[in-house]
Amino acid sequence: MATDTTPVDVGFRSERGPILVSLMLTTSLVALDATIISTAVFTIVGDLGGFSQFPWLFSIYLLTQAVSVPIYGKLADIFGRKPVMLLGIALFGVGSVLCGIAWSMPALIAFRAVQGLGAGAVQPMSMTIAGDIYTLAERAKAQGYLASVWGMSAVVGPTLGGVFSEYLSWRWIFFVNIPLCLLAAVMLIRNFDEKQIRTKRSIDYAGAGILAVGATLLILGLLEGGQAWAWSSPISLGIFAAGFVFLVVFVLVERRAAEPVLPLWVFTRRVLAASSLVSLLVGAIVLGLTTYVPTFTQGVLGTGALVAGFALATLTIGWPIAASQSGRVYLRFGFRVTATAGSLLVVAGTALTLSLSIESAVWQVAICCFVIGGGMGLVASPTLIAAQSSVDWSERGVVTSTNMFARSIGSAVGVALFGALVNARLGGADNPAQGDLAGALHLVFVAALGAAVVLVVAAAAMPKSASAPEVEDERADVRPPAVKE
Template sequence: MSKQTNRSMVTVGLLAALFIGALDSTVVSTASPRIIDSLGGLSLISWIFSVYTLTTCIATPIFGKLGDLYGRRLVFAIGLGLFVVGSMLCGLAGSMTELIWYRALQGIGAGALTPVTFTIVGDLYPGKERAKVQGIFSSVWSIAGLFGPLVGGYFVDYISWRWIFFINLPVGIIAIMFIFLYYHESFAKQKKAIDYAGAITFTVGMTALLLALLTGGEEYAWNSPVILVMFLVTVVFLGLFLWIERRAAEPMLPLSLFRNPVLNIPYILGFTTRWMVMGVTVYCALWMQDVSGSSATLAGLALMPMSIAWPLASTLSGRLMYRIGAKWLIIFGSVLVVAGSLLVAIMQAGSTYGLIVASLVLIGLGMGCIVTPSMVIIQGAVDFRMRSVATSTNTLMNSLGQTVSVAVFGLVFNSVVTADSPEQIANGIHAVFLLMLAVAVLNLVVALFLPPSSKLLNHQQ
């Protein structure tokens, strides 16, 4: 890394970029009613969320590989540039259809923000420093989740819903300037073999899978021909993708990553932990309003303790993982997640508000103890040339865990709830919480298979 790089200024730019990317995934929900009033298209409103998730998932590993091939700075700038342009177009959208297309472009850009940001941090900071800084960066998502609804509400009430997108322009431009002015990487220029076939088959297969998961059970029945065809396309094209990756000179997603226990266990944890996060985020608020009879405001406030506990634990775990050991910290976090999930699973209609808050605090603390050490382990297990794709693979596993869990939880909930009555809603949510507890236990069992801490951290430099 060039000595001219100003780590502090680069870090500020990266934090700003990551924050607007994280904020955009939460702030839009607050503005949904005003967007419908302005643009119409009530039946299409879910797609402004779904298409963003879809394009982000697909773009993430592609940008990750490009970061290894062409350098982090260039790929980061392209991704953030697409995000900023997409944000501007979203703010100018004249119809719901236009907004959906622009959200797709925004999602493609967002696919670069998280993996390339964390990769640059991994390049800039050596082992122990990296753990501390990654803890701070991991906190951004929780902070955005905490302030997103407040920021969105302010813009919607006092300015215009369009400013939830326009605000990304100045912040994004400043972040790009900081990266170009203060980040100087030395990158060897050589002829690159781009895995076009892998990128195409991955895009088609993942698009079919995500569309099936996002529309199944809602727009189409799970056994409908449309969903079955999408699952068939998924199997065929992802099968082709795996075949291609085994033979490609520069595979888009090196399969060797999944054969390394130092990597594949954290990847599995990245997938499973998102089940608990989505379970409490979606269904705890529903439980409080429809079962406990709390107000929407109180239900929203109940989620705040998790958003506070997570960044606190992320920051502390970054500082403690070299003292305690990464494996034991992740296991401790997994135990906390199990404990929190257990409290959620035993909730009754008359359970106190404090019980719900306690469960969310435990889950937030547990997530903070898992996420930061996992990221540091992943980046330390590969060399510089594969750090970006290794990091993006972890982001992809997080996104898949989030998307798959929402689909499965929805399937479980709808299979129980056949009538809109408080009793059936309570039974449906309870079934989701039991499944969430089972996944939390599985997550703990997987964590036990991590290699010893000495092997997990001996590559950190």
């Protein structure tokens, strides 16, 4: 296992501050976009029409983001983080402009795909750059700052979406990204200077294309199964079969590729496989809860959208608080102990959701979410940092992107599983009674608890050797980044 052993010229701590601010700003693009559009859906539909098509505004974004992540990770290990991040910011900015001027629902859906391609670079590159410029002891706090962006966006996003839709125009939920993109790009260009060693490396175009098609079919089947078509329908079975065939072909191609876009060794090293499994489960639990906790708060407890949003926000508030402090824990006890403790907290939080009922108060929902968020901060960040610390600079991009790709797959699986449970219980009712809805969402909470139990097993599967005290507090970067004074 490669470890962080060679010092890197990263400058004084204050010199890295502007880079971290830039990373937080670029992360806010993705985080805000995930929440700001939710409160504007009905306004958009009222203007453009296409009510039956609006779920694709979310599906196509998640789809293009997920399938592009592994490709960006490999490109970052070849050409550097900076150009890939700038490409992602540019694509996200262009997609935002196009979404803002969209003239129909199909056009808006197509332009959301462009935004998703940009987000596919921004999120993993932010975490990869943070892993490059901060030492092992500092990475948890840096990841905590990045995670805090999601907490702030969970509160600010829906509010901004409502304000823009009601007082300006829904188009401003996209136009607001333009100055943010420009500012983030300028700050990154001015402050982050990578020292690159030019090496001749080939690009696995065939593998990238086959992976994109296979992953697209798999995620499409998961997102639309039980929604656009029945799970057992010929189109559903055909999509999954075709996706499986493409992924098998991808494995065969990657075994022969000189520079595979997604090296198969990321699935054979125990620390990387365990961290990816953890990330997959985190994606399933988090997206499932962020989808159905507001539904429970509004549909069962009878609150408004704003109160429901604040109840859910406690999850994304607890996460960065725990993540920022996780460094102290894993430096003393190791990655495996920290991740296992965090996953047990997630079990406790999801178990608490089973006690929620029609008579529950909103503060009880908030407490459940806060406990789950705290657990996530102790399991998600440390397992990612463990994976990053096990490789050098030339492999860190693909390792980080694989972790993010697993989370995207988990999100799609979570949406499919939880949606199937709700639909099966409600039988397709458009306006279910409070009691029926409460019963259906109870099944979601039971499934989340089951996923949390598996999360404990995945965290415990981290190798004992992947403990922070046994890893020196420096990096073995082949092409170290520098920071302009």
